[in-house]
Amino acid sequence: MAAGSVSDDVPTPITAEATPTPEPEPEGFSLKAWKEDHTPVKGIYVTGPVAGSERMPGLIELLDKTELNAMVIDIKNDGGEITFKMPEDEQPAVMGNCVRYIRDIEALMAELKEHEIYTIARIVCFKDPMLAAARDDLALIDTDGKPITDSNNLAWVNPCSEEVWEYITDIALYCADLGFDEIQFDYVRFPVGNGTEKADYKVEVTEENKHDYICSFLTYAAERLHEKNVPLTADLFGTVIGNPTDVGKVGQDYAELASTVDALCPMIYPSHYGNGVFGLDVPDAKPYDTVKAALGLSAQELSSIEDDKRAVVRPWLQDFTATWVKGHISYGAEEVQSQIQGVYDAGYDEWILWNAKNNYSIVPEEEEEGPGTDEESATDEQTAGNEEEDAGNGTKEKE
Numbered sequence: 001m002a003a004g005s006v007s008d009d010v011p012t013p014i015t016a017e018a019t020p021t022p023e024p025e026p027e028g029f030s031l032k033a034w035k036e037d038h039t040p041v042k043g044i045y046v047t048g049p050v051a052g053s054e055r056m057p058g059l060i061e062l063l064d065k066t067e068l069n070a071m072v073i074d075i076k077n078d079g080g081e082i083t084f085k086m087p088e089d090e091q092p093a094v095m096g097n098c099v100r101y102i103r104d105i106e107a108l109m110a111e112l113k114e115h116e117i118y119t120i121a122r123i124v125c126f127k128d129p130m131l132a133a134a135r136d137d138l139a140l141i142d143t144d145g146k147p148i149t150d151s152n153n154l155a156w157v158n159p160c161s162e163e164v165w166e167y168i169t170d171i172a173l174y175c176a177d178l179g180f181d182e183i184q185f186d187y188v189r190f191p192v193g194n195g196t197e198k199a200d201y202k203v204e205v206t207e208e209n210k211h212d213y214i215c216s217f218l219t220y221a222a223e224r225l226h227e228k229n230v231p232l233t234a235d236l237f238g239t240v241i242g243n244p245t246d247v248g249k250v251g252q253d254y255a256e257l258a259s260t261v262d263a264l265c266p267m268i269y270p271s272h273y274g275n276g277v278f279g280l281d282v283p284d285a286k287p288y289d290t291v292k293a294a295l296g297l298s299a300q301e302l303s304s305i306e307d308d309k310r311a312v313v314r315p316w317l318q319d320f321t322a323t324w325v326k327g328h329i330s331y332g333a334e335e336v337q338s339q340i341q342g343v344y345d346a347g348y349d350e351w352i353l354w355n356a357k358n359n360y361s362i363v364p365e366e367e368e369e370g371p372g373t374d375e376e377s378a379t380d381e382q383t384a385g386n387e388e389e390d391a392g393n394g395t396k397e398k399e
Contacts, residue, residue: 029226043070048083080130210251271322291342
């Protein structure tokens with residue numbers, strides 16, 4: 001008789017070895033559970049070069065000593081570069097798109113985890129001159145065959161291309177495997193300006209259906225990341241909130257996105273709003289009022305979505321001086337704290353600070369002034385990322 005077979009006369013006793021307890025199947029990602037369990041994010045943006053430099057220990061110490069608890073780290077930057085070396089068989093490496101700003105990504109991740117820092121991988125999506133150069137069939141061109149570029153002459157790829165979606169999502173999945181707590185997509189929109197009305201998307205694209213392509217891409221990416229129990233968040237123009245004109249231009253439908261991704265990160269920098277918006281002569285000069293008003297619009301627009309199905313709202317706040325805005329004020333610790341208070345008074349509890357040079361105004365209580373937050377050091381190169389282009393009504397490009 002074969003071992004383990006059942007005799008006609010003597011029943012085989014049931015043993016623990018014979019009937020092992022099956023391992024429970026993974027439950028998968030739950031937005032409700034994540035919203036309940038994760039610590040509200042209070043973060044800063046960090047470029048790839050800074051993350052791989054001697055400045056990084058100082059930024060880690062800043063988080064250790066303040067209320068800050070998260071870093072948004074450039075993984076795929078505005079130039080299309082992957083900021084560390086990926087394995088040679090990964091597509092970005094095959095195309096030569098990796099630049100080793102971060103010399104040891106695994107060691108960096110381990111150090112951040114040791115300091116209990118919440119890690120967010122920033123991935124710039126459809127502005128990607130390196131992918132456009134490596135795969136001209138994925139580049140976004142106009143009807144005359146000329147590339148679609150931004151104001152800095154950086155080329156875009158086609159936001160309607162599923163091959164582009166896969167390329168971006170594969171990078172996001174690699175970051176999830178590295179241990180990033182969250183993936184954040186930036187430039188997840190259609191381009192504006194510079195002859196974009198002549199762009200050839202190879203499919204029918206109108207102002208009425210642009211948001212369908214953006215939401216389809218985000219749904220595709222979110223489903224794959226959720227299999228790894230990692231949330232997906234998206235940056236978007238603050239001016240799309242309650243503004244159908246801007247929605248039609250960039251394809252970012254605020255309410256629809258709130259039911260697609262796990263967190264929305266609207267860029268509600270006071271400098272992004274034109275003079276007179278929210279009834280303010282110069283929104284940039286009224287950081288508290290501008291932030292509170294913008295998030296009040298957010299609450300109104302998302303009020304019809306059930307809480308369990310509604311994304312977290314985590315705004316980007318301004319930690320730089322917008323010298324190109326007429327009537328601007330200098331931004332430092334007081335102006336940053338005013339914005340943060342505006343977030344809280346609007347009923348939200350998460351925020352991220354943007355400074356292109358990674359010089360931040362939040363400092364430990366025992367220090368009187370923050371490093372590098374004066375107007376001269378904080379204003380240069382603010383257009384280096386995080387959507388400083390003109391999206392339409394209300395947003396202002398650096399002049």
